[in-house]
Each structure stands twice: as C-alpha cells, then as structure tokens.
Amino acid sequence: MVTIDGRSIGDSTRIIAATEERWPHPPLYPEDAAQRRRALELEQFFDEELGPYIRRAFYHELLPYAELVVPLFTDGRPATTRPVLGMGFPMLRVAMRRRFQISPPAAADSRAKIVAAIDRLEREISPSGYLVGDSFTVADLTAAALLYAVARPPELPYMRWSPTRTCRLSGASFSTRWASDPVAGASPRSTVGTAAALPS
DSSP states (O other): OEEETTEEEOSHHHHHHHHHHHOOSSOSSOSSHHHHHHHHHHHHHHHHHTHHHHHHHHHHHHTTOHHHHHHHHHTTSOTTHHHHHHHHHHHHHHHHHHHTTOOHHHHHHHHHHHHHHHHHHHHHOOTTSSSSTTSOOHHHHHHHHHHHHHHOOTTOTTOOSOHHHHOOOSSSOHHHHTSSOSBTTBOHHHHHHHHHHSOO
16 A cells, blocks of 8 residues: 555555656656557566465465564554554464465465466566566566565565575575576566665
8 A cells, every 4th residue: 555645555556557657757667569568468467476376475484473474564663563463463363364365285376376477577587687678667566576575685675584484485495596597697586676776
C-alpha cells in the first residue's frame, strides 16, 4: 500500500502505473509498442507466476522464527510496536499460514515455481542486462521487487537475517546458483541490484 497525492493504492500494477503518471522520468514503460507489450507481459508473468509462490515459500521458512518476522513487520514503526506484535505472534503465525495456504507440500510446489520463474528470467535478460530493450522497465522492477530477498544485493540495507539459516528454497542454495553471473554479467542479482541503486 502506498499513498500518492493523497490517494491510497494497494495493487502493485496500479502502484506502478500511478508512479509512472506522477513521476514519468525515467519512464518504466517503453515507448516502442512491441517492447511495451513485452514489458507488460513479463510484469504480469512475474506478478502471477512468482509473487504468490515466493511469499509462500519464504513465509514457510521464516514463520517458525518470531525473532526474524517481527522485525520485518515493525521496521520503521514506533518502538512499542515490536513487543506488542511479539506477544501476538503465535496467533499471527496461524493466521498467515491459513491466509497463504502454507504447508510443506505447498512450499515444495512454490519452490518449483520459483525455480521456473528464475529460469525464465535468465532466458529473458538481454545483452544490455535488462529484460526489455536497453533500459530499466516495469518488467525489471517487478522481478526485482519480488526477488530481492533471494538475490540479497548489497544495495538493500534492510536485509537483516541470514538466509543460510532460514531459507531452503531449492535443493541447492540460490546463493550458490547466483554466485556468478550466468548471462555475460547480467543475472537476477544484477537486475535486483539495478533496481535498488535507482535514485529516489
């Protein structure tokens, strides 16, 4: 949820569209019609075929650890918020597992979906390092927003937990998979890093 010019917006696609309208430079939507269609198609793919599954897989790994999840939900909020949420966390954990349909079989299916989405991401990255054309677009932004917790680029200062302790998103560590760039200097890690480095 974000508020732009007094208007609250919740859906990620609508947030991006409103951001583009309010701050059109640099543009997130390519001027070329074919590139624009491809960028929007990739945005929809990552939003629908990665977003729900990466959230389920991560919460499956993180929810047993209140000391990790509570700071995530209270970052930037008054100091009194953390102990209150900490006391209510057992009930929140049950509610989140129900809300996101979190279970070991569902998490395993989600990990497979994440791998498939990353495989497509690696296929789609162009020699420029971007997903569409020669500039950062809505497609890169959507992928980066969803994959930041996996890629863990150094530009993101609020990643405070150790993924080796909590996140088993595949048989082999995603960190190991992304230790080197698979596409001539372009990788999911570099895509996420580009998003984090953009000026505000």
